[in-house]
Amino acid sequence: MLSGEDIRLRVGHSIYRVGGREGHAITINGVLPAPLIRLREGQRVRLHVENGLDEDTSIHWHGLILPFHMDGVPGISFPGIAPGETFTYEFPVLQNGTYWYHSHSGLQEQLGHYGPLVIDPQGQDPVAYDREHVIVLSDWTFLHPHQVIGKLKQEGGYFNRQRLAMLGDPAENTMSAEDRRMWGAMRMDPTDIADVTGSTYTYLINGHGPDDNWTALFRPGERVRLRIINASAMSIFNIRIPGLPVTVVQADGQNVRPVEVDEFQISVAETYDVIVSPPDDRAYTFVAESIDRSGLARATLAPRLGMSAEVPPLRPRPLLSMRDMGMGGMDHGAMGHGSAAAASCPPEHAAMGHCTPGDAGADAEQAMSHDMRDPSLVPSTVTVGVGVDMIAPMPVDRTGDRPLGLEDEPHRVLTYHDLAPLTPFPDKRPPTRSVDIHLTGNMERFMWSFDGRTLNEGTEPIRFARNERVRVNLINNSMMNHPIHLHGHFFEVVTGQAHGDPIKHTVNVMPGGIASFNLTADAPGDWAFHCHLLYHMHAGMMNVVTVRPLDGEGR
Amino acid sequence: MRAPLLLAAALGLATPVLAQHAGHGAPPPEPPAEISTCEPEHAAMGHCSLAPTADPVDPNCPPEHAAMGHCTPTRADSEDAPGGSDPVQAPPVAPPPAEAFSGPAHAADAVFGAATMGRVRSDVLIEEHGGMRTGRVLIDRLEVSYGDGSDGYAWEADAWYGSDYNRLWFKTEGEGEFGHDIEAAEIQLLWSRPVTPFFDLQAGVRHDIEPDTGPAHLVLGIQGLAPYWFEVDAAAFLSDEGDLTARFEAEYDARITNQLILQPHAELELSAGDIVEREIGGGLSSVELGLRLRYQFVPEFAPYVGVSYERSFGGTADYARARGDEVAAWRVLVGLRTWF
Incomplete structure (x- = not known):
């Protein structure tokens, strides 16, 4: 952990090991993730960043309020940090909460150039807790990131190994022939949920793969604060601790009214702080399942080291729905989202033509009558060129929707x-x-x-x-x-x-x-x-x- | 409540990781003082009740003015406090006000110098956010075939390199029988530009290596993905002799599993007229139908087995009969599809 008014960080090459393999990483002070930086609201900080690489680097302080020229984006806020040079970021710390920092140069972030940043409040923390753990989620691949994007340019669905197939897992091949035909007609893949998947990624918690059993300790009855940061390059996670509800107390570094849920989704670059109070003297599994269910990151909450609890198997890969096509409230029963769909089309939206309530029966046909790329639906300031394969016919506000794939989970899910x-x-x-x-x-x-x-x-x-x-x-x-x-x-x-x-x-x-x-x-x-x-x-x-x-x- | 904290978490990790965290398990640096009031999370758990938040006052419309009917507070509904916004009642879309256009074009120029920032903008910011160039080499078919007492071989491959909008394509295909000269082999060099989200327009030249008497061609074609996931490649060829021919190819990947893929493939050759020296008749000259079953050990490496049926038609068939060749032939195929 680094704290104080002067903090020294050195970006360099490291060997990183996970799952019995070794790869090349870009790290800060030799560790992956980068060291925890702990600041206090109201202090000033000088962060001296030395570039030990043979290419430019940078650090962006994600979520921090600071002068624009300290924000760390090459070409926008500053020129970047040349090899061998040291750049000093200096700014007053005006806020508190859980944040993170990462490279904004090229694809260095994928290689390990990210770390947690926690700012303690000047006064009393409204969140009471006996103990805390920082949990940095990330994704690691042994492919060079330029290979990753190369593959994606060569074949958009390259990393998706969970497509619909004739002899696929019946639990994952629930789409009707008619719906498949419709998706095929649009040249869209209803299983295209994550661009880069567990087929190449090892999902990490604080730099550790699922087999490492990274363990966070607690005493039964304690209020444990988990500061969860999604520092992934591409991976959205669904987080749950089977047998233990979590109380969300902070999102993106900003305190929220406590809300107890059983599962929540954390998108890339978001942070959530949750309080858990494990009642029993036993181990619990912290599961961060990738949104496409191609893999998971796993940690253990335990009263003692060396313990573990059951790791739940990956749940069936979800399918995209009509709603994901921008069909608004016309989602239909085939996806089993019927109830969500009804709630998702409140009368005021329907009145504005944003969606169509009810009548779930006719929607598939209705949907097909919509042009999925009608340029007249967007203003002329939008360039509808070859880089635009779809224009959502009837997009609706989805901030109240359960996240993708969690629509039908039988427990409480955060929105x-x-x-x-x-x-x-x-x-x-x-x-x-x-x-x-x-x-x-x-x-x-x-x-x-x-x-x-x-x-x-x-x-x-x-x-x-x-x-x-x-x-x-x-x-x-x-x-x-x-x-x-x-x-x-x-x-x-x-x-x-x-x-x-x-x-x-x-x-x-x-x-x-x-x-x-x-x-x-x-x-x-x-x-x-x-x-x-x-x-x-x-x-x-x-x-x-x-x-x-x-x-x-x-x- | 403030029990002494246990040892920091995550000692004795399973992996001997050289440069890794042992986890950030750590005590909160300064335990908050004794909690005297109702904490929100306790309230949420029903342990106590939070004092209600005072209704926010609209600064533009204080209550005394509102009472006099001078204005209407924006948050008239006290239930709305502390103020969720209404997603439906949004102001109109409008351009930025004039002051948004004031000041320097690039804020950081004043701090780091316009020359330095300008260089980084063009070399780094632009290049790293959409300016990348990529490429691919695909050997779509590299196969041997058996049928009618002759063993043959064939290949079809392409390579491209470029940006999203401009790519240079190289294509080659050819075939022959073992123990004989190569029957046919061609290369194409094309410039490719996307014209729809799913199709590229391709233009360039074709050179026939075998037979070496073959003419040179100009090529104009489209290649892309048709509805229902059919890969389509259609091209017209204008020879330096003035002969116009065309080729249409389509294929489809039917996934039996995510690794076992059955690929029907059709190729049609057409000619605008009779080309005597190349023994091609006008109209539909030949059709080749293939069915290949490949197993993708990885997407880049997929051996296959298959069958193909080729038949020539019309004048082209007549030329074949005159040579003493078969007009139609079934063949069994073994081959490899690979790319990188």
Whole structure:
């Protein structure tokens, strides 16, 4: 653990071992994940980052509020750190909570260049706990990351080894022939849930594979705080501890009203703090199952070392639904989401034509009558080119939906609607304008973009006036989840719930759905805005957000 | 409640990892003071009740003004506190206000210098976010065949390299019988550009290595993925003699399992007219149907067995009969599909 006002970090090459194999890693201070940085709200910090690589590197402090030129994105906030050079990041620590840090250079993050960052509050922590453990989730592959994206460009579904097949597992081949025909007609794969899967990934907890039995200790009856960080390049996880409910107390470093659930999904770059109170003198298994069920990361909570509990088998791989195609409320019984679908089309949405309630019978045919790529459904500012294989016909707000694959789990599953801020967002002004940002892509060509344009195509930045209050609508025209991250700001994810909107730095936009946030653009400067799936960002799903005027840069 | 903390977690790890954490199990650095009030999580567990949050006051419309009818608070509904936003009532989409366009184009230029930042923007930011180039080499068919007392071989392969929008393609195919000269072999060099989300337009040249008397061709074709996952490659060839021919190929991967794949394949050759020197008749000149069953040990390495049926038609069949060749033939195939 590193703390204090001066912290030294050295980025370098290391040998990393997992599952009996050795590979090349890029690490900080020689460890994977990078060391825990522990700061205190109100202090100043100087982070001296030395580059021991033979290529440029950088560190981005994910979720931290700081001057734009300390944000660590080469080409946006600063020039990057050249080989052999040391760059000193210096800023006041204005917040508290669970965060993380990682490279924003090339694909270094996939190679191990990430670590946890915890800031203790200046005053009393509203969350009471007897003990804490930091849990960094990540994904490791022995392929070089350039090979990974190369494979994806060669064959979009390369890593998917769980496709529908004639002699497939009956539990995973539940789609009717008619539905298969429909998906085939669209050249879309209902099993395309994760681009990179357990076929190459070993899923890690604090750098340890599932066989390592990384163990977190507790005494029965203690309140144990788990600070869970998804530092994966590409992997969204479903997290549960069989036999033990978890109480979510923080999301993305912001305290929330405690909410007890049995399972929650953590998208890439999100953090969740949960409290568990294991009552018994026995071991519990912490399971982080990848969203496509191709593998899992596993740890053990135990009163003593050397213990383990049963590791549940991977559950059947889910299938994408009509709702994931952007068919709004027309989801149908074949997927067994009937009940969710009914709730998902409230009258006010239906009235605006966002969805169609009821009548589950006719929906498949209805769906097919929709053009899945009708450019008239998006404004002319969206480039509907070869990089856009789909335009969601009827996208709806999905922030209240259960996450993909957890629709029918018979226990309590967290949704964004369950998250209520413990302290209300300070800016109460209603937004004065809306900005629509379309998440676009071509699964087959592995092209990903905002509004149909990649960063390298010379996109116009997304411009905000300083202190402007804006509603940003993220409209997902693809069948994949996209964790969208805005640097330098927190925003309120619009859930419409009476208990308030959760305050986040990263919002997962579900397939074919909409997630909106209210933003107070109070951080002057240039900021990265991107999908936090590493290879989506590398493919160009990124833009620059500018906040002007600069006027002395504010802080 | 503040029991002494146990030893830090995760000693004695299973893997002898050189450069890894032993886990971050650690005590909270400073235990919070005795809890005097109702904590939210206790409240959530029903242990106590939280004091209700005061209704937020709309700064633009304080209650005294509202009472006088001067304005309407934005959060009139007290149940709404502390203020969930209504996802339906959103303001209209509008361009940024003028001040959003003020100041420098790139904020970091003032800190690190415009020259430095400009270089990094073009060399790093652009290149690493959509500017990458990739390539692939695919040997789609490398096979030996048996039928009618003759043992033959055939290949079909391609390679490409480039960006998302501009790619250089190389294609080759050919066949022959063991113990004889190569019967036919061609190479194509094409520039390829996507024209729809699923199809590329390809244009370039074709050179026939065997028979060496073959003409040179200009090539114009489309290649891509048709609905229902049919891989399609259709091309027209204009020879330097002015002869127009065309080739249409389609194949489909039927997954028996994720590794065992049955691939029907059809190839049609057509000609706009009679080409005497190449013994091709006008119209449909030949059809080849194949059925290959491959096993993907890994996606990049898949041996297969199969059968094929080839038949020539019309004038082309007449030329074949005149040569004393069969017009139709069944063959059994063993081969390899591989790519990297």
